[in-house]
Amino acid sequence: MGTDLKPLIKAKEIKLESLAGKVIAIDAYNALYQFLATIRGYTGEPLMDAHGRVTSHLSGLFYRSVNLLAAGIKPVYVFDGKPPALKHAELESRRRSKEEALAKYEEALQEGRFEDARKYAQATSMLKDYMLNDAKTLLTLMGIPYVEAPSEGEATAAYLTIIGLAYATASQDYDSLLFGSRRLVRNLTISGRRKLPNKNVYVDVNPEIIELDELLRDLGISREALVDVAILIGTDFNPEGFKGIGAKKALQLIKKYGRLEDIDVEGLRDELKMVDYNAIREIFLKPEVAEPSNVNIIFKEVDEQGVTRFLCDEHNFSRERVSNAIKRLNEAIRIRGSSLEQWFS
DNA sequence: CATTCTTA
DNA sequence: TAAGAATGG
Structure with a gap:
């Protein structure tokens, strides 16, 4: 969500x-x-x-x-x-x-x-x-x-x-x-x-x-502060958020107090103690991500036969629709004049 | 959602 | 022909 x-x-x-x-x-x-x-x-x-x-x-x-x-x-x-x-x-x-x-x-x-x-x-x-x-x-x-x-x-x-x-x-x-x-x-x-x-x-x-x-x-805030705003609103990692706080109020609070641990509001202060917001911050600010060396962003030509076999033969797509779509694509590539060289590199 | 068909 | 309805798998 x-x-x-x-x-x-x-x-x-x-x-x-x-x-x-x-x-x-x-x-x-x-x-x-x-x-x-x-x-x-x-x-x-x-x-x-x-x-x-x-x-x-x-x-x-x-x-x-x-x-x-x-x-x-x-x-x-x-x-x-x-x-x-x-x-x-x-x-x-x-x-x-x-x-x-x-x-x-x-x-x-x-x-x-x-x-x-x-x-x-x-x-x-x-x-x-x-x-x-x-x-x-x-x-x-x-x-x-x-x-x-x-x-x-x-x-x-x-x-x-x-x-x-x-x-x-x-x-x-x-x-x-x-x-x-x-x-x-x-x-x-x-x-x-x-x-x-x-x-x-x-x-x-x-x-x-x-x-x-x-x-x-x-x-007028840093990314760290935006993450704090998000935590107040509620994230996938604290789906409840906090009672009575939406986006607008969350922003107000962080702009006023700077960060979650400095929020000085009766009730909210205690609610915040119940949430491990440092762990949530860590997820957003120091996330586990793919190693660049494991990322291969290489575009290739569409394998028309392969796509047709997979979509039409295996999964009952209409041959006509699939071939029309691929034709449209090839036509668009031709018109753009993008040589396969620059495109697929 | 995207495409194709139907309708006016 | 262009918007709305129906279909696709």
């Missing part, structure tokens, strides 16, 4: 094309989860192949990646490793709400309330290991690199921007900023349409970028 920093952030809308030629480190879990949750049939069932294996995430990953490549963007997907121990409570609560959603889904389905069923089905979404493996296979066949993070994917993605291997991170969550990402791109989409939660209304959504340096300057 991440930290709700939104009220503190003013993002700049950008055109997708402005990212042409840039390496973007994409939070794989975030992207795949979004695909899995939203790409569903009328009654909420995910797309599946003839063997009943879920393919929603592959559909999203394939078409979006084609579009990013066609726009000249170089995506690098960063996969999660082992979650920090402090994340257990958050993961457990996610597991529980999925369980509850499953019960509601079955009930709604039984009663023919398909719109509800769809909503609850989305909330049951779980990325299984085989789905992650299928996603990695597809990326390899598409010539798109990915990185295995030792722990939080957002942390390694952020690190890639810090060491100059990526221009920005891409995620819907703000946590990569806490991990020090120099730039965060949200809404890295093509269609620019998103359904409002619980409503049958669609709104235009454009990609937006947040520059960490600018954000810190605007807020």
